[in-house]
Amino acid sequence: xxxxxxxGISTDFLTxxxxxxxxxxxxxxxxxxxxxxxxxxxxxxxFNFGQAGFMAIGAYSAVVLVVDVGIPFFLALPLSxxxxxxxGFLIGLPAVRLRADYLAIATIAFSxxxxxxxxxxxxxxxxxxxxxxxxxxxxxxxxxxxxxxSNWMSTNLFDPIGLTGTDFINLPLLVVIWLSLVxxxxxxxxxxRSPWGRVLRAVREDxxxxxxxxxxxxxxxxxxxxxxxxxxxIAGWFLVLAQGSVSQEAFEPIFTFTGYAVLVIxxxxxxxxxxxxxxxxxxxxxxxxxxxxxxxxxxxAALRFVLVGLVLILLMAFRPQGVMGKKEEMVLGD
Amino acid sequence: MEASSVAVEMSQRSVLARFRAYxxxxxxxxxxxxxxxxxxxxxxxxxxxxxxxxxxxGVVTGSYxxxxxxxxxxxxxxxxxxxxxxxxxxxxxxxxxxxxNVTVGVPFAVxxxxxxxxxxxxxxxxxxxxxxxxxxRKAGILQLVLMTIGLAFVIRNVIQMIAGAxxxxxxxxxxxxxxxxxxxxxxxxxIVVIIAFIVLVxxxxxxxxxxxxxxxxxxxxxxxxxxxxxxxxxxxxIYTWILSAGLAGLAGVMVVGSIGSLNPNTGFTLLLPLFAAxxxxxxxxxxxxxxxxxxxxxxxxxxxxxxxxxxxxxxxFLVLVAVLIFRPQGIFGKERTL
Numbered sequence: 001x002x003x004x005x006x007x008g009i010s011t012d013f014l015t016x017x018x019x020x021x022x023x024x025x026x027x028x029x030x031x032x033x034x035x036x037x038x039x040x041x042x043x044x045x046x047f048n049f050g051q052a053g054f055m056a057i058g059a060y061s062a063v064v065l066v067v068d069v070g071i072p073f074f075l076a077l078p079l080s081x082x083x084x085x086x087x088g089f090l091i092g093l094p095a096v097r098l099r100a101d102y103l104a105i106a107t108i109a110f111s112x113x114x115x116x117x118x119x120x121x122x123x124x125x126x127x128x129x130x131x132x133x134x135x136x137x138x139x140x141x142x143x144x145x146x147x148x149x150s151n152w153m154s155t156n157l158f159d160p161i162g163l164t165g166t167d168f169i170n171l172p173l174l175v176v177i178w179l180s181l182v183x184x185x186x187x188x189x190x191x192x193r194s195p196w197g198r199v200l201r202a203v204r205e206d207x208x209x210x211x212x213x214x215x216x217x218x219x220x221x222x223x224x225x226x227x228x229x230x231x232x233x234i235a236g237w238f239l240v241l242a243q244g245s246v247s248q249e250a251f252e253p254i255f256t257f258t259g260y261a262v263l264v265i266x267x268x269x270x271x272x273x274x275x276x277x278x279x280x281x282x283x284x285x286x287x288x289x290x291x292x293x294x295x296x297x298x299x300x301a302a303l304r305f306v307l308v309g310l311v312l313i314l315l316m317a318f319r320p321q322g323v324m325g326k327k328e329e330m331v332l333g334d
Numbered sequence: 335m336e337a338s339s340v341a342v343e344m345s346q347r348s349v350l351a352r353f354r355a356y357x358x359x360x361x362x363x364x365x366x367x368x369x370x371x372x373x374x375x376x377x378x379x380x381x382x383x384x385x386x387x388x389x390x391x392g393v394v395t396g397s398y399x400x401x402x403x404x405x406x407x408x409x410x411x412x413x414x415x416x417x418x419x420x421x422x423x424x425x426x427x428x429x430x431x432x433x434x435n436v437t438v439g440v441p442f443a444v445x446x447x448x449x450x451x452x453x454x455x456x457x458x459x460x461x462x463x464x465x466x467x468x469x470x471r472k473a474g475i476l477q478l479v480l481m482t483i484g485l486a487f488v489i490r491n492v493i494q495m496i497a498g499a500x501x502x503x504x505x506x507x508x509x510x511x512x513x514x515x516x517x518x519x520x521x522x523x524x525i526v527v528i529i530a531f532i533v534l535v536x537x538x539x540x541x542x543x544x545x546x547x548x549x550x551x552x553x554x555x556x557x558x559x560x561x562x563x564x565x566x567x568x569x570x571x572i573y574t575w576i577l578s579a580g581l582a583g584l585a586g587v588m589v590v591g592s593i594g595s596l597n598p599n600t601g602f603t604l605l606l607p608l609f610a611a612x613x614x615x616x617x618x619x620x621x622x623x624x625x626x627x628x629x630x631x632x633x634x635x636x637x638x639x640x641x642x643x644x645x646x647x648x649x650x651f652l653v654l655v656a657v658l659i660f661r662p663q664g665i666f667g668k669e670r671t672l
Contacts, residue, residue: 047476094659100475101416105609106658109651112606116648257483264480302494302598309487316477316484317468 017167021174023286025242028177030255031278033235034262035184035271036228041260042269042325043192044224045204046096047104049256051232053111056251058084058233059240060118066142073145081233087114088229089222096221108253119248143241146173170242177238181278184231185271192271200224261308264315267325276324365665369629372636380639386517388635394523394592396631397530401585402604403611403623404537405578411554411618412574415465416479419486420582421608425601427453427583428590429493435505442506450584457579458572460485466568486602494598501595504587509594526588533584534624537577541620546573554618607634607647610654616664625666629653 033051040048062080065071071079095106153172191197202210203217210217240246258281266277288304315322357364377385406420427449435445464481473481511518519527541547549570552560561567589604590596611630615622630650637649657665 041476047479094655098658098662101479102613102658102662104416104479105606105613106655109606109609109654109658113648113651113655116645116651120642120644257487260480260483296498298499299495302491302499305487305491306495309484309491312484312487313464313481316473316481317464320473320477 018170019286021168021170022242023282024174025170025177025238027278027282028174028181029235029238029242030259030262030282031181031274032177032184032231032238033255034259034266034274034278035181035188036231036235037259037263038268038271038274039188039192039224039231040228041263043197043204044200044221045100045207046221046225047100048107048225048228049104049253050091050107050111050114051228051259052251052253052256053107053114054084054088054229054232055236055239055255056111056114056118056248057087057229058236059246059250060236061233062237063142063240063246073142077237080237081230084233084236085226085230088226088232091229092222092225096218096225108256111251111253111256115248115251118251143244146241173238173241177242180234180238181275184234185275189271196220258308261312264312264320264322264325267322268320269326270322270324273322273324277322280323361661361665365629369632376636376639383516384639385636386515388639389632390517390519392632392635393628394519394527394631395634396628397527398585398588398592398627399604399607399611399631400534400624400627401530401581401588402608403615403627404534404620405581405585406608407612407615407618407620407623408550408554408574409578410612411620412550412557412571413465413469414475414557416475416482418479418482418605419460419489420482420578421601421603421605422486422489423453423457423579423582423601424586424589424604425493425596425598426456426489427586428596428600429497429502429586429598430583431587431590432497432502432504432596436502439505442504445504446584446587449587450580453583453586454576454580457575457582460579461572461575466571490598490602497598499598501597503595504590506591520592522591526592529584530588533581537581538621538624546570550574603647606654607650610650610657613654613662614657614664615666619664619666622664622666626664 033055036054037048037051040046058080061083062076065076065080066073091107091110095103095110098106150172153175154169158168158171192200199210199215200220202213202215203220207217210220239250243250262277262281263274264277265281266273266275285304285308288307289300373385376388402420402424405423406417409415409417409420430452431442431445431449433445434440434448435442440448464485465478468478468481506522510521512521512524541550549560549565550573552563552565553567553570553574557567586596586601589600593600607630608627611626612623613626614629615624615626630653633653634646634650637646641649
């Protein structure tokens, strides 16, 4: 791209299946990530800015449990999710009492502490600068079990219908991630309509009123944050499966902000909105690569982030409820 | 209640409860005592020389953090705007200085002035285009915070589009050092400390004694009430942005002068230490931000004695979190004062 001088649009790029499957995987992972933000921001009114930190806990704990400790893959996943929820609970204990903007600052600080810890605590993660390759170690390979399933799915489901070859090697992961996303979104949408979810929304609308009705607002906020952390954890271990390694750079605050962009594009207080937002955000964000600009790669990446920034500003200024959000359900803080 | 029974009750309260009551009444004293004990322990364990050198480094870091934190706290105090783009305002100032100093080739002092003025102008621009219209619409916290994050993305990445992601240096000598009583400080770092000190005292005096300063404090105390008393709030807000963004631009140049190089992410990585300084000092409290900046700078550098230096930013975030948990209104000054 760097040496092309004329602005052009590459069309063969649009049929690069492997590339678009990769984009779809990222969209699904950040969709699950953003479901947690939706529960916190859209339905509880707490501004969780530490989601990337929870994602880090999920990713690192899963890898350490499988590769270093030797726990079977399918046992490690619920375990790492439990660890992530526990961390969310512990961070929430002091944090959810804070005012909206203080909570945002506190959670982003916690998430940076987590990231710096995995970057530097070699004894804990065993990785240099927080990077762990999930390849074979101590006869244990993080994604061994998953690879077997993936191969089975390719051979029995996708090969017969012609989706075969290296182009579609990641199709099983894409399907599993988006199935998980849809199921989780469906479950969460049901949950927020349950009596529990009604209290959550009451806390969002008017915490004092909810308290006056005898509801423990603190406890509900804490539960909301812990569930969001768990969702971040799920996104974290899917990220490990997708990337084949885990690195602290994937958990910088900018990824939490990206989650917020997905959230507000889809709309607040709408779980289908998260699916829509993920799809639109990643399709447009990665689709812009098709524009062959006469720019170096770092400048090309910067241009796309300028657009993300402009979308955030314009949406918040002119349509804060997003595309599918409900204005009457929107709480923007006092 | 009789005096004697009060005395009995006092004596019955546990030491811990009495300490908590004292800490609640005099948070700054208790906090400074803790800092003092920490410092004394470091001196005993690592010797006066190592401690002295870390203190010098801490004062340098604290100087540019204090410069940056004042603008962040003023905008929060007066506009209730948690500005996540403030770190990137520092980056903007540094790159403007770079443009003038390296690309155009004017003397460094001129470049510093240009960086301060143009960043201030940019602050006023954001006020006119974004923040004033949003205030009129009574925008909520989430809307404003996400807009500042969007603005941060735009500033950082426009800079990266123009200048690239690589490390840049200013055309000043940042390696020459001055030695005194066995301690060394960069010649430029000394200038940073002096400039920061002069500017901070100037801002403090301005806030305390001038009519504009009084009006700013009035707005921070109660915006609507200040407006009813006939203060031209729009004018004061414009001056607040000039001060906040201008100081951010200046602080950005001072950062580059102190650490030697910059890239488009430099300012953003300083955002959380800046928030730490602001929260420590009490949000909206300009004098507190000054003290908070110094405390964060010192804590970060002192922490490199007992633990490895790559943890130093995490230490300042833990201080931030601890203050938010135990005393969200800050250590210095009263709640919500300027």
